[in-house]
Amino acid sequence: MSQPRSVPGAPPAPDAPTLPAHRFYELMRTARLLDDEAVALQRQGVFPAYVSLRGQEAAQVGSAAALDRERDFAFPTYREMAAALTLGVDMVGYMASHRALWHGGTYDPIASRFGSVNAVVGGPVPHAVGWAIGERLRGSGGCALAYFGDGASSEGDVHESMNFAGVFGAPVVFLCQNNQWALSVPLDRQVAGGSVAARAAGYGMPGVRVDGNDVEAVYEATAEALQRARGGGGPSIVEAFTYRAAPHSTSDDTGRYRDPAEERQWRDQDPIDRLGAAMRTAGLADDAFFASVEDRARAEAERIRDAVSAAPEPAPSDMFEHVYREPTEELARQRRAWEQEAL
Structure with a gap:
């Protein structure tokens, strides 16, 4: 398998392999296990609600890893837990938002280059464009990464932000995680033409759709768009075509609107399993590697689970x-x- 340039995400454990594919895999596996713990915490009554990212780990890890953590800034929705992990966010502080201890989380957005958790559909997108314009005026060379979903792509805020960014050449990458379901509304009833990236031409910017379950493809597409923006080429849309393998939230029931056969089909394209199989085929990993990652990832997920469960409630x-x-x-x-x- 090909090796992407570099992966600036959260620093690896001292004994962890440091090839990009190794880092991608460990971040994705840690996110998956932490996601499982978060769902369990909601079922136990610790979290009032939770939105799972299961199946979207590659889209988040690949895109966040492409950022320059000294200059760039990510603007998340409420589902970008794996992106937060990749950028080295204090994950106990991140999960504090899901426990409703503090709106947006208790981590430091400025230090982590990761905005506060935003539950407004499409809400991070205008924030990202405004920040990007400000950074261009400052001459910092910083770029914004705006996360949103296929459902949010129908919001007026998203259209207005893309048009504004296109007119003024804002250094921003619009990263759409097209997971094919806007809650219970399927893609063909949500996005005319079926592609968010295709809309880019109307805003005077390039757009590309990539396999959102291929972490390296997402990384390369995002890195290219960031490089273009940093060089004065303006905004881009990167559409990571993936699948929301879990319900929209812990209060959702996919059995009411989704075909189980569709879910089984996408389970066979699980991004973590795909990367692991590709690494074995390329001779980049063996049983010992996967066992060591599993131990570290599970320990980290359990540490975060215990810490956020024990965190004191605010006054x-x-x-x-x-x-x-x-x-x-x-x-x-x-x-x-x-x-x-x-x-």
């Missing part, structure tokens, strides 16, 4: 902090009312 008064730079009289009135009721 209730925190809901009044950081709302405005200078609190309004209405906010002060609400706080006084809350304090009186809390007595």
Whole structure:
């Protein structure tokens, strides 16, 4: 198998192999196990809700690994856990958002170059464009990576952001994880023509669809788009065609709208299994490698699980902090009312 350039994601463990394919595999496997733990935490009542990324690990790891962590910035939705892991985000702080300890997570977005968890459909996209324009004005050479799904591609905010970016040449990569289901609405009823990348021509930018279950293909496409943006070539759309192997969220039931045969078909294209098989065929990994990754990944997933479960709840008064730079009289009135009721 081919080897991509470099993978700047989270630093490997001291005893971990450091070839790009090895790092990709370990990040994806860790994300899968942590995702399983998160679903279990929701079933146990620790998390009020959770959105799984199962099946989309390659699209997230490959795209996030292409970023320059000194200059670039990623703007996630509520499903980019594997991207956060790749960028070295404090994963206990990330998972704190799913436990509803603090909106957007308790990690440092500036230090990690990974924006706060954003639950607004299409919400990260205008933020990414605005940041990218600002960085161009500063002359920093930084590029933005905007995550969104095929469902969000129908939002007005996404269209307006792409048009604005195209007109003004913003250094931004629009990364669409087309998992073929906008909650319960299939792709053919959501995206006219079936492709988000095809819309790029209308905004005056290049667009490419790649196999979203091939981590190296996603990495290379994202890296190329970032290089183009950094060189003044403006924005691009990268559509990672993948599949949401899990329900939309832990409150969703795919049995009500999806064909089990379709799910079985995509299980055979699991991105982690595909990468592992390719590594074996190319002689890049053996049983010892996979066993060592499994041990490290499981230990890390369990560490994060235990730490977020034990994290203290914030003070209730925190809901009044950081709302405005200078609190309004209405906010002060609400706080006084809350304090009186809390007595």
